[in-house]
Amino acid sequence: MNSISNMIDWFVSTGVLNMAMIALIYLTVFAVLGLFLVLLERKVAAWFQLRIGPNRVGYLGLFQTIADALKLVSKELTGTVKADKFLYNLAPYFVIVTSLMALAVFPFTRDLQAFDINIGVFFLVAISSIGVIGILLGGWSSNNKFALIGAMRSGVQTISYELSVGISLLTMVILTGSLQLSEIIEVQKSGWLIVQGHIPAIIAFMIYMIAGTAETNRAPFDMVEAESELGAGYHTEYSGMKFAYFFLAEFINMFIIAALATTVFFGGWLSPFGITDSLPWMGLFWFLAKTFVLVFLMMWFRWTFPRLRVDQLLTLEWKYLLPINLVNLVLMAVIVWLNLTIQI
Amino acid sequence: MGYFSDIYHGIGTLLTGMRVTGKYFINARKGAITQQYPDNRDTLQMFERFRGxxxxxxxxxxxxxxxxxxxxxxxxxxxxxxxxxxxxxxxxxxxxxxxxxxxxxxxxxxxxxxxxxxxxxxxxxxxxxxxxxxxxxxxxxxxxxxxxxxxxxxxxxx
Structure with missing residues:
Protein backbone atom coordinates (compact mmCIF):
# COMPACT_ATOMS: atom_id res chain seq x y z
CA MET A 1 0.00 0.00 0.00
CA ASN A 2 2.76 2.35 1.01
CA SER A 3 4.75 1.72 -2.12
CA ILE A 4 1.72 2.50 -4.30
CA SER A 5 1.12 5.84 -2.58
CA ASN A 6 4.84 6.57 -2.93
CA MET A 7 4.54 5.89 -6.62
CA ILE A 8 1.54 8.20 -6.92
CA ASP A 9 3.47 10.88 -5.01
CA TRP A 10 6.36 10.46 -7.41
CA PHE A 11 4.08 10.78 -10.42
CA VAL A 12 2.48 13.94 -9.07
CA SER A 13 5.68 15.56 -7.83
CA THR A 14 7.63 15.00 -11.04
CA GLY A 15 4.79 16.22 -13.22
CA VAL A 16 4.51 12.94 -15.13
CA LEU A 17 0.82 12.77 -14.26
CA ASN A 18 0.25 16.29 -15.54
CA MET A 19 2.10 15.47 -18.74
CA ALA A 20 0.06 12.31 -19.27
CA MET A 21 -3.19 14.20 -18.72
CA ILE A 22 -2.20 16.97 -21.13
CA ALA A 23 -1.10 14.39 -23.69
CA LEU A 24 -4.46 12.63 -23.37
CA ILE A 25 -6.38 15.89 -23.83
CA TYR A 26 -4.27 16.85 -26.84
CA LEU A 27 -4.73 13.42 -28.39
CA THR A 28 -8.51 13.56 -28.04
CA VAL A 29 -8.82 17.15 -29.24
CA PHE A 30 -6.60 16.65 -32.26
CA ALA A 31 -8.11 13.31 -33.26
CA VAL A 32 -11.47 15.09 -33.38
CA LEU A 33 -9.87 18.04 -35.16
CA GLY A 34 -8.39 15.70 -37.76
CA LEU A 35 -11.81 14.17 -38.38
CA PHE A 36 -13.33 17.62 -38.64
CA LEU A 37 -10.68 18.65 -41.17
CA VAL A 38 -11.50 15.62 -43.31
CA LEU A 39 -15.16 16.62 -43.28
CA LEU A 40 -14.25 20.22 -44.07
CA GLU A 41 -12.09 19.09 -46.97
CA ARG A 42 -14.93 17.04 -48.42
CA LYS A 43 -17.45 19.85 -48.01
CA VAL A 44 -15.12 22.49 -49.45
CA ALA A 45 -14.23 20.18 -52.35
CA ALA A 46 -17.91 19.68 -53.04
CA TRP A 47 -18.57 23.42 -53.07
CA PHE A 48 -15.65 24.03 -55.39
CA GLN A 49 -17.10 21.47 -57.79
CA LEU A 50 -20.71 22.67 -57.51
CA ARG A 51 -21.73 19.58 -55.59
CA ILE A 52 -23.41 19.27 -52.21
CA GLY A 53 -21.01 16.98 -50.36
CA PRO A 54 -21.71 14.65 -47.44
CA ASN A 55 -25.15 15.52 -46.05
CA ARG A 56 -26.68 12.24 -44.90
CA VAL A 57 -25.05 11.18 -41.62
CA GLY A 58 -26.32 13.39 -38.83
CA TYR A 59 -27.35 17.00 -39.20
CA LEU A 60 -25.86 18.32 -42.49
CA GLY A 61 -23.59 15.29 -42.59
CA LEU A 62 -21.60 16.42 -39.55
CA PHE A 63 -21.09 12.84 -38.32
CA GLN A 64 -19.92 11.52 -41.68
CA THR A 65 -16.23 11.30 -40.79
CA ILE A 66 -16.97 9.91 -37.33
CA ALA A 67 -18.91 7.12 -39.03
CA ASP A 68 -15.96 6.64 -41.42
CA ALA A 69 -13.54 6.42 -38.50
CA LEU A 70 -15.74 3.87 -36.72
CA LYS A 71 -15.86 1.83 -39.89
CA LEU A 72 -12.07 1.94 -40.23
CA VAL A 73 -11.58 0.89 -36.60
CA SER A 74 -13.80 -2.14 -37.10
CA LYS A 75 -12.05 -3.29 -40.27
CA GLU A 76 -9.51 -6.07 -40.58
CA LEU A 77 -5.84 -5.08 -40.66
CA THR A 78 -4.49 -6.72 -43.78
CA GLY A 79 -0.99 -6.82 -45.19
CA THR A 80 1.06 -8.44 -47.92
CA VAL A 81 2.61 -11.87 -47.36
CA LYS A 82 6.18 -10.82 -48.00
CA ALA A 83 5.92 -7.51 -46.17
CA ASP A 84 8.61 -6.69 -43.61
CA LYS A 85 6.15 -7.15 -40.74
CA PHE A 86 7.99 -5.14 -38.08
CA LEU A 87 8.63 -2.05 -40.21
CA TYR A 88 5.24 -2.38 -41.86
CA ASN A 89 3.52 -2.11 -38.48
CA LEU A 90 5.88 0.57 -37.22
CA ALA A 91 5.46 3.01 -40.11
CA PRO A 92 1.99 4.43 -39.30
CA TYR A 93 3.10 5.26 -35.76
CA PHE A 94 6.10 7.20 -37.04
CA VAL A 95 3.81 9.37 -39.11
CA ILE A 96 1.08 9.98 -36.54
CA VAL A 97 3.41 10.40 -33.54
CA THR A 98 5.55 13.01 -35.28
CA SER A 99 2.56 15.05 -36.33
CA LEU A 100 1.11 14.92 -32.82
CA MET A 101 4.50 15.82 -31.30
CA ALA A 102 4.68 18.90 -33.49
CA LEU A 103 1.40 20.14 -32.04
CA ALA A 104 2.87 20.30 -28.54
CA VAL A 105 4.86 23.49 -29.14
CA PHE A 106 2.13 25.70 -30.59
CA PRO A 107 0.88 28.57 -28.44
CA PHE A 108 -2.88 28.39 -28.98
CA THR A 109 -3.49 31.38 -26.75
CA ARG A 110 -1.64 33.33 -24.07
CA ASP A 111 -1.00 30.48 -21.63
CA LEU A 112 -2.26 27.52 -23.62
CA GLN A 113 0.99 26.01 -24.76
CA ALA A 114 2.04 22.51 -23.73
CA PHE A 115 5.75 22.76 -24.34
CA ASP A 116 7.39 26.19 -24.68
CA ILE A 117 10.94 25.43 -25.80
CA ASN A 118 13.43 28.03 -26.92
CA ILE A 119 14.05 26.27 -30.25
CA GLY A 120 10.36 25.99 -31.24
CA VAL A 121 10.66 26.68 -34.97
CA PHE A 122 13.72 24.45 -35.27
CA PHE A 123 11.92 21.69 -33.38
CA LEU A 124 8.97 21.89 -35.79
CA VAL A 125 11.17 21.73 -38.88
CA ALA A 126 13.10 18.80 -37.41
CA ILE A 127 9.98 16.89 -36.38
CA SER A 128 8.31 17.36 -39.73
CA SER A 129 11.27 15.72 -41.45
CA ILE A 130 10.93 12.61 -39.27
CA GLY A 131 7.45 12.03 -40.67
CA VAL A 132 8.89 11.24 -44.08
CA ILE A 133 10.80 8.32 -42.56
CA GLY A 134 7.44 6.77 -41.68
CA ILE A 135 6.29 7.21 -45.27
CA LEU A 136 9.50 5.70 -46.65
CA LEU A 137 9.28 2.77 -44.22
CA GLY A 138 5.65 2.16 -45.06
CA GLY A 139 6.26 2.25 -48.79
CA TRP A 140 9.35 0.08 -48.68
CA SER A 141 8.11 -2.56 -46.24
CA SER A 142 4.79 -3.06 -48.06
CA ASN A 143 6.62 -5.01 -50.78
CA ASN A 144 4.49 -3.36 -53.42
CA LYS A 145 5.95 -1.52 -56.40
CA PHE A 146 3.37 1.27 -56.30
CA ALA A 147 3.95 1.83 -52.62
CA LEU A 148 7.71 1.91 -53.19
CA ILE A 149 7.46 4.40 -56.06
CA GLY A 150 5.17 6.58 -53.97
CA ALA A 151 7.52 6.46 -51.00
CA MET A 152 10.56 7.32 -53.13
CA ARG A 153 8.73 10.27 -54.65
CA SER A 154 7.83 11.37 -51.15
CA GLY A 155 11.49 11.23 -50.16
CA VAL A 156 12.54 13.32 -53.15
CA GLN A 157 9.76 15.82 -52.60
CA THR A 158 9.93 16.27 -48.86
CA ILE A 159 13.71 16.52 -48.71
CA SER A 160 13.72 19.14 -51.50
CA TYR A 161 10.93 21.27 -50.13
CA GLU A 162 12.16 21.14 -46.56
CA LEU A 163 14.90 23.52 -47.67
CA SER A 164 12.35 26.07 -48.79
CA VAL A 165 10.27 25.73 -45.63
CA GLY A 166 13.39 26.05 -43.50
CA ILE A 167 14.84 29.07 -45.30
CA SER A 168 11.54 30.94 -45.51
CA LEU A 169 11.10 30.44 -41.76
CA LEU A 170 14.70 31.49 -41.23
CA THR A 171 13.92 34.72 -43.09
CA MET A 172 11.28 35.48 -40.48
CA VAL A 173 13.54 34.40 -37.64
CA ILE A 174 15.99 37.16 -38.67
CA LEU A 175 13.16 39.57 -37.99
CA THR A 176 12.10 38.10 -34.64
CA GLY A 177 15.56 37.26 -33.34
CA SER A 178 14.15 34.21 -31.57
CA LEU A 179 13.15 30.64 -32.35
CA GLN A 180 10.81 30.42 -29.37
CA LEU A 181 7.23 30.52 -30.57
CA SER A 182 5.87 32.46 -27.59
CA GLU A 183 8.68 34.99 -28.08
CA ILE A 184 7.83 35.30 -31.79
CA ILE A 185 4.27 36.23 -30.82
CA GLU A 186 5.53 38.78 -28.26
CA VAL A 187 7.51 40.47 -31.05
CA GLN A 188 4.36 40.74 -33.14
CA LYS A 189 2.59 42.96 -30.58
CA SER A 190 4.05 45.83 -32.61
CA GLY A 191 2.58 44.59 -35.89
CA TRP A 192 2.23 41.16 -37.47
CA LEU A 193 5.44 39.98 -39.05
CA ILE A 194 3.98 40.02 -42.54
CA VAL A 195 3.44 43.77 -42.01
CA GLN A 196 6.71 44.37 -40.16
CA GLY A 197 8.78 42.63 -42.79
CA HIS A 198 6.69 43.90 -45.75
CA ILE A 199 8.16 42.81 -49.14
CA PRO A 200 10.53 40.01 -48.08
CA ALA A 201 7.95 38.75 -45.57
CA ILE A 202 5.28 38.49 -48.25
CA ILE A 203 7.69 36.66 -50.56
CA ALA A 204 8.65 34.36 -47.69
CA PHE A 205 4.98 33.70 -46.96
CA MET A 206 4.25 32.77 -50.56
CA ILE A 207 7.24 30.43 -50.67
CA TYR A 208 6.27 28.97 -47.31
CA MET A 209 2.74 28.19 -48.46
CA ILE A 210 3.95 26.56 -51.69
CA ALA A 211 6.60 24.51 -49.92
CA GLY A 212 4.25 23.72 -47.04
CA THR A 213 1.66 22.34 -49.43
CA ALA A 214 4.38 20.25 -51.04
CA GLU A 215 5.60 19.01 -47.69
CA THR A 216 2.16 17.77 -46.65
CA ASN A 217 2.02 15.85 -49.96
CA ARG A 218 -1.21 17.53 -50.97
CA ALA A 219 -2.35 18.34 -54.48
CA PRO A 220 -0.96 19.87 -56.68
CA PHE A 221 2.11 18.14 -55.21
CA ASP A 222 0.50 14.76 -54.50
CA MET A 223 2.67 12.57 -56.72
CA VAL A 224 3.19 10.56 -53.54
CA GLU A 225 -0.36 9.31 -53.63
CA ALA A 226 -1.27 10.04 -57.26
CA GLU A 227 -4.44 7.96 -57.35
CA SER A 228 -4.45 7.78 -61.13
CA GLU A 229 -0.91 6.38 -61.36
CA LEU A 230 -0.09 4.58 -58.14
CA GLY A 231 -3.33 3.38 -56.59
CA ALA A 232 -2.84 5.10 -53.27
CA GLY A 233 0.96 5.44 -53.22
CA TYR A 234 2.79 4.54 -50.04
CA HIS A 235 -0.31 3.42 -48.13
CA THR A 236 -1.70 1.17 -50.87
CA GLU A 237 -1.32 -1.94 -48.72
CA TYR A 238 -2.58 -0.50 -45.46
CA SER A 239 -6.11 -1.00 -44.23
CA GLY A 240 -8.27 -0.26 -41.23
CA MET A 241 -6.82 1.83 -38.44
CA LYS A 242 -3.29 1.79 -39.84
CA PHE A 243 -4.57 3.49 -42.97
CA ALA A 244 -6.56 5.89 -40.80
CA TYR A 245 -3.31 6.91 -39.03
CA PHE A 246 -1.73 7.93 -42.35
CA PHE A 247 -4.89 9.70 -43.38
CA LEU A 248 -5.30 11.56 -40.09
CA ALA A 249 -1.62 12.49 -40.01
CA GLU A 250 -1.94 14.05 -43.46
CA PHE A 251 -4.73 16.31 -42.28
CA ILE A 252 -3.07 17.16 -38.97
CA ASN A 253 0.08 18.06 -40.93
CA MET A 254 -1.98 20.44 -43.00
CA PHE A 255 -3.21 22.03 -39.78
CA ILE A 256 0.38 22.24 -38.50
CA ILE A 257 1.61 24.00 -41.63
CA ALA A 258 -1.26 26.48 -41.42
CA ALA A 259 -0.80 26.96 -37.66
CA LEU A 260 2.93 27.64 -38.08
CA ALA A 261 2.19 30.17 -40.82
CA THR A 262 -0.33 31.80 -38.48
CA THR A 263 2.21 31.96 -35.68
CA VAL A 264 5.13 33.20 -37.74
CA PHE A 265 3.41 35.51 -40.25
CA PHE A 266 0.01 36.51 -38.87
CA GLY A 267 0.52 37.12 -35.18
CA GLY A 268 -0.70 33.80 -33.78
CA TRP A 269 -3.40 34.39 -31.16
CA LEU A 270 -3.04 38.19 -31.27
CA SER A 271 -6.23 39.90 -32.36
CA PRO A 272 -6.08 42.33 -35.29
CA PHE A 273 -5.39 45.87 -33.93
CA GLY A 274 -5.73 44.50 -30.40
CA ILE A 275 -9.54 44.68 -30.48
CA THR A 276 -10.07 41.83 -28.02
CA ASP A 277 -7.07 42.31 -25.74
CA SER A 278 -9.32 42.44 -22.66
CA LEU A 279 -10.65 38.92 -23.33
CA PRO A 280 -7.73 36.47 -23.12
CA TRP A 281 -9.78 33.45 -24.24
CA MET A 282 -10.51 35.18 -27.54
CA GLY A 283 -6.89 34.40 -28.44
CA LEU A 284 -7.92 30.81 -29.15
CA PHE A 285 -10.65 32.04 -31.46
CA TRP A 286 -8.28 34.30 -33.39
CA PHE A 287 -5.66 31.58 -33.64
CA LEU A 288 -8.15 29.05 -35.02
CA ALA A 289 -9.78 31.62 -37.32
CA LYS A 290 -6.46 32.57 -38.91
CA THR A 291 -5.40 28.94 -39.15
CA PHE A 292 -8.61 27.89 -40.84
CA VAL A 293 -8.34 30.70 -43.35
CA LEU A 294 -4.92 29.30 -44.31
CA VAL A 295 -6.25 25.73 -44.30
CA PHE A 296 -8.96 26.91 -46.65
CA LEU A 297 -6.30 28.47 -48.87
CA MET A 298 -4.55 25.09 -49.08
CA MET A 299 -7.84 23.41 -49.95
CA TRP A 300 -8.39 26.06 -52.60
CA PHE A 301 -4.98 25.16 -54.10
CA ARG A 302 -5.87 21.49 -54.03
CA TRP A 303 -9.16 21.79 -55.85
CA THR A 304 -7.87 24.25 -58.45
CA PHE A 305 -4.46 23.14 -59.66
CA PRO A 306 -3.63 19.98 -61.59
CA ARG A 307 -0.92 17.63 -60.37
CA LEU A 308 2.68 18.38 -61.40
CA ARG A 309 5.13 15.90 -62.86
CA VAL A 310 8.18 14.94 -60.78
CA ASP A 311 10.59 16.89 -62.99
CA GLN A 312 8.34 19.98 -62.86
CA LEU A 313 8.25 19.66 -59.09
CA LEU A 314 12.02 19.58 -58.83
CA THR A 315 12.42 22.43 -61.34
CA LEU A 316 10.07 24.55 -59.27
CA GLU A 317 12.05 23.89 -56.11
CA TRP A 318 15.66 24.04 -57.27
CA LYS A 319 15.44 26.61 -60.06
CA TYR A 320 12.81 28.97 -58.68
CA LEU A 321 11.96 28.69 -55.00
CA LEU A 322 15.44 28.08 -53.61
CA PRO A 323 17.31 30.91 -55.43
CA ILE A 324 14.50 33.38 -54.73
CA ASN A 325 14.48 32.26 -51.13
CA LEU A 326 18.23 32.82 -50.70
CA VAL A 327 18.04 36.30 -52.24
CA ASN A 328 15.04 37.00 -50.05
CA LEU A 329 16.99 35.94 -46.96
CA VAL A 330 19.74 38.45 -47.77
CA LEU A 331 17.13 41.13 -48.50
CA MET A 332 15.51 40.55 -45.13
CA ALA A 333 18.89 40.73 -43.40
CA VAL A 334 19.60 44.08 -45.08
CA ILE A 335 16.18 45.40 -44.11
CA VAL A 336 16.65 44.41 -40.50
CA TRP A 337 20.20 45.82 -40.49
CA LEU A 338 19.05 49.19 -41.89
CA ASN A 339 15.97 49.23 -39.62
CA LEU A 340 13.57 49.47 -42.54
CA THR A 341 10.88 47.38 -40.82
CA ILE A 342 7.39 48.80 -40.34
CA GLN A 343 6.50 49.12 -36.65
CA ILE A 344 2.94 49.98 -35.70
CA MET B 1 14.69 38.25 -68.43
CA GLY B 2 12.73 35.14 -69.33
CA TYR B 3 13.16 33.88 -65.78
CA PHE B 4 11.20 36.66 -64.08
CA SER B 5 8.55 36.94 -66.78
CA ASP B 6 8.03 33.19 -66.38
CA ILE B 7 7.40 33.64 -62.67
CA TYR B 8 5.08 36.59 -63.30
CA HIS B 9 3.17 34.68 -65.97
CA GLY B 10 3.01 31.56 -63.78
CA ILE B 11 1.55 33.40 -60.80
CA GLY B 12 -0.89 35.17 -63.11
CA THR B 13 -2.26 31.94 -64.55
CA LEU B 14 -2.50 30.34 -61.11
CA LEU B 15 -4.54 33.30 -59.88
CA THR B 16 -6.81 33.04 -62.93
CA GLY B 17 -7.51 29.42 -62.03
CA MET B 18 -8.16 30.29 -58.41
CA ARG B 19 -10.56 33.03 -59.45
CA VAL B 20 -12.59 30.54 -61.48
CA THR B 21 -12.85 27.99 -58.68
CA GLY B 22 -13.44 30.77 -56.17
CA LYS B 23 -16.48 31.86 -58.17
CA TYR B 24 -17.74 28.29 -58.14
CA PHE B 25 -17.22 28.11 -54.39
CA ILE B 26 -19.26 31.24 -53.74
CA ASN B 27 -22.06 30.14 -56.07
CA ALA B 28 -22.09 26.52 -54.89
CA ARG B 29 -25.21 26.89 -52.73
CA LYS B 30 -27.23 28.41 -55.58
CA GLY B 31 -25.84 26.47 -58.51
CA ALA B 32 -25.29 22.97 -57.14
CA ILE B 33 -26.01 20.58 -59.96
CA THR B 34 -26.51 17.59 -57.68
CA GLN B 35 -30.08 16.29 -57.66
CA GLN B 36 -31.10 14.96 -54.25
CA TYR B 37 -33.08 12.29 -56.04
CA PRO B 38 -35.40 10.41 -53.72
CA ASP B 39 -36.09 13.60 -51.75
CA ASN B 40 -37.03 15.80 -54.68
CA ARG B 41 -38.93 13.12 -56.55
CA ASP B 42 -42.05 15.25 -56.83
CA THR B 43 -40.32 18.30 -58.27
CA LEU B 44 -37.55 16.65 -60.28
CA GLN B 45 -37.57 17.70 -63.92
CA MET B 46 -35.54 15.62 -66.33
CA PHE B 47 -33.79 17.51 -69.08
CA GLU B 48 -35.28 17.61 -72.54
CA ARG B 49 -32.82 15.33 -74.31
CA PHE B 50 -33.16 12.53 -71.76
CA ARG B 51 -34.18 9.19 -73.29
CA GLY B 52 -36.38 7.31 -70.84
Missing part, protein backbone atom coordinates in the same frame (compact mmCIF):
# COMPACT_ATOMS: atom_id res chain seq x y z
CA UNK B 53 -38.60 5.10 -72.94
CA UNK B 54 -40.40 5.36 -76.28
CA UNK B 55 -43.99 6.51 -76.04
CA UNK B 56 -46.68 7.31 -78.56
CA UNK B 57 -48.51 10.53 -77.76
CA UNK B 58 -52.27 10.50 -78.19
CA UNK B 59 -54.44 13.58 -78.45
CA UNK B 60 -57.77 14.18 -76.68
CA UNK B 61 -59.75 12.26 -79.36
CA UNK B 62 -57.63 9.17 -78.66
CA UNK B 63 -55.87 9.62 -81.98
CA UNK B 64 -52.20 9.07 -82.70
CA UNK B 65 -50.19 9.77 -85.82
CA UNK B 66 -48.75 6.31 -86.48
CA UNK B 67 -49.52 5.18 -90.01
CA UNK B 68 -48.04 1.74 -89.57
CA UNK B 69 -45.27 2.33 -92.11
CA UNK B 70 -42.92 0.11 -90.04
CA UNK B 71 -39.89 2.34 -90.58
CA UNK B 72 -39.23 2.28 -86.82
CA UNK B 73 -39.38 -1.50 -86.82
CA UNK B 74 -36.80 -1.62 -89.62
CA UNK B 75 -34.62 1.01 -87.99
CA UNK B 76 -34.41 -0.74 -84.64
CA UNK B 77 -31.12 -2.67 -84.38
CA UNK B 78 -32.38 -4.88 -81.54
CA UNK B 79 -35.81 -5.78 -82.75
CA UNK B 80 -37.41 -3.98 -79.84
CA UNK B 81 -40.35 -2.80 -81.91
CA UNK B 82 -42.92 -5.10 -83.42
CA UNK B 83 -45.88 -3.76 -85.34
CA UNK B 84 -48.97 -5.86 -85.88
CA UNK B 85 -50.96 -4.27 -88.68
CA UNK B 86 -53.94 -5.01 -90.80
CA UNK B 87 -55.74 -3.63 -93.81
CA UNK B 88 -58.87 -1.80 -92.90
CA UNK B 89 -61.45 -0.10 -95.07
CA UNK B 90 -61.36 3.63 -94.89
CA UNK B 91 -64.91 4.75 -94.11
CA UNK B 92 -64.55 7.97 -96.13
CA UNK B 93 -63.05 6.71 -99.36
CA UNK B 94 -64.03 3.06 -99.12
CA UNK B 95 -60.50 2.00 -100.06
CA UNK B 96 -58.40 -0.50 -98.17
CA UNK B 97 -55.50 0.96 -96.27
CA UNK B 98 -52.84 -0.07 -93.76
CA UNK B 99 -53.50 0.59 -90.07
CA UNK B 100 -51.76 -0.58 -86.91
CA UNK B 101 -53.41 -3.04 -84.64
CA UNK B 102 -50.70 -3.06 -81.97
CA UNK B 103 -47.41 -1.15 -81.77
CA UNK B 104 -45.43 -3.38 -79.44
CA UNK B 105 -42.36 -1.96 -77.76
CA UNK B 106 -39.99 -4.19 -75.75
CA UNK B 107 -38.34 -1.86 -73.22
CA UNK B 108 -36.23 -4.76 -71.95
CA UNK B 109 -34.43 -5.02 -75.30
CA UNK B 110 -34.22 -1.31 -76.02
CA UNK B 111 -30.80 0.37 -75.81
CA UNK B 112 -32.22 3.90 -76.01
CA UNK B 113 -30.35 4.55 -79.28
CA UNK B 114 -33.16 6.69 -80.66
CA UNK B 115 -32.99 5.46 -84.26
CA UNK B 116 -36.74 4.68 -84.30
CA UNK B 117 -37.65 8.20 -83.25
CA UNK B 118 -35.33 9.59 -85.91
CA UNK B 119 -36.78 7.28 -88.54
CA UNK B 120 -40.43 8.06 -87.89
CA UNK B 121 -41.76 10.23 -90.77
CA UNK B 122 -44.87 11.40 -88.90
CA UNK B 123 -43.40 11.99 -85.42
CA UNK B 124 -45.74 9.40 -83.97
CA UNK B 125 -43.28 8.21 -81.33
CA UNK B 126 -41.04 10.24 -79.06
CA UNK B 127 -38.92 9.95 -75.96
CA UNK B 128 -40.51 10.19 -72.52
CA UNK B 129 -38.60 11.69 -69.61
CA UNK B 130 -39.48 9.09 -67.02
CA UNK B 131 -36.60 7.03 -65.67
CA UNK B 132 -38.05 4.81 -62.95
CA UNK B 133 -38.45 1.95 -65.38
CA UNK B 134 -37.85 -1.06 -63.15
CA UNK B 135 -40.66 -3.57 -62.74
CA UNK B 136 -41.05 -6.82 -60.83
CA UNK B 137 -41.95 -8.95 -63.82
CA UNK B 138 -40.25 -8.79 -67.18
CA UNK B 139 -43.52 -9.26 -69.04
CA UNK B 140 -44.39 -5.75 -67.89
CA UNK B 141 -41.45 -4.46 -69.96
CA UNK B 142 -43.35 -5.31 -73.14
CA UNK B 143 -45.62 -2.39 -73.80
CA UNK B 144 -48.31 -1.71 -76.34
CA UNK B 145 -47.86 1.91 -77.29
CA UNK B 146 -51.15 2.62 -79.03
CA UNK B 147 -54.04 2.89 -76.63
CA UNK B 148 -57.01 0.52 -77.10
CA UNK B 149 -59.58 1.88 -79.50
CA UNK B 150 -57.27 4.55 -80.85
CA UNK B 151 -56.97 5.36 -84.51
CA UNK B 152 -54.71 7.33 -86.75
CA UNK B 153 -55.33 11.05 -86.94
CA UNK B 154 -56.85 12.11 -90.24
CA UNK B 155 -54.49 13.85 -92.60
CA UNK B 156 -51.28 12.33 -91.26
CA UNK B 157 -50.79 10.09 -94.25
CA UNK B 158 -50.63 12.85 -96.83
Missing amino acids: EVVMPHDENNEHSCTGCQKCELACPNGSIEIIWDRVIDPETGKKKKAIDQHIYHLGMCTQCGLCVDACPSDAIKWAQNFENSVYDRTQLTRILNKPGSKVRAGVEE
